[in-house]
Amino acid sequence: MTGNPGGTTVVEWDVGSTGAEQHESFVRLEREIGLLLRRSRAISxxxxxxxxxDLDGAAYGLLALLADGGPLRASDLVARLGLDKSxxxxxxxxxxxxxxxxxxxxxxxxRAQVLRPSAEGAARLSGIREARRARWEADLSGWPADDVATLAELLARLNRIGEAREAQAAPGG
Known part of the structure; x- marks a missing residue:
């Protein structure tokens, strides 16, 4: 895949790939991402x-987003997460x-309010994130560092596509 001047992503397939191989790649991608998302919800x-x-899993993600990109208004959270305002x-x-x-x-x-993690929320989140990072390091310790970096870059690219799609779907987008 490559970017073009218009900011969209162009998919380039190997010349030898067949339509069936390409389709199977997307079937496998959908299956693997679905599994990752289900596991992610359970972990959250x-x-x-x-x-x-007393905290639910969805609120954990919201706290993490505030820690990474805050302070934010509630309307910013709605737009970034693609969730219902209520x-x-x-x-x-x-x-x-x-x-x-x-x-x-x-x-x-x-007149408006912004949200940010409290000192306690930030400290608790930091401790959990450190434990998660340590688990990723243990789980992927057999991977070459370049593979971990490539996975992170590919996931970042995929997330940017999702964010752009959410922005387009949002009212006024």
């Missing part, structure tokens, strides 16, 4: 309980009530 639920016994609102309220997230006035618009 477990990690959320480690953060706080779902995000419920998760934010839960995180605030549990002391994991703080609401602050938006410096750009005092």
């Amino acid at each position: 639920a477990r990690l959320a309980r480690e953060l706080h016994p 779902t995000v609102s419920r998760q934010v309220s839960s995180l605030v009530a549990l002391g994991m997230v703080d609401r602050e006035p938006d410096p750009a618009d005092g």
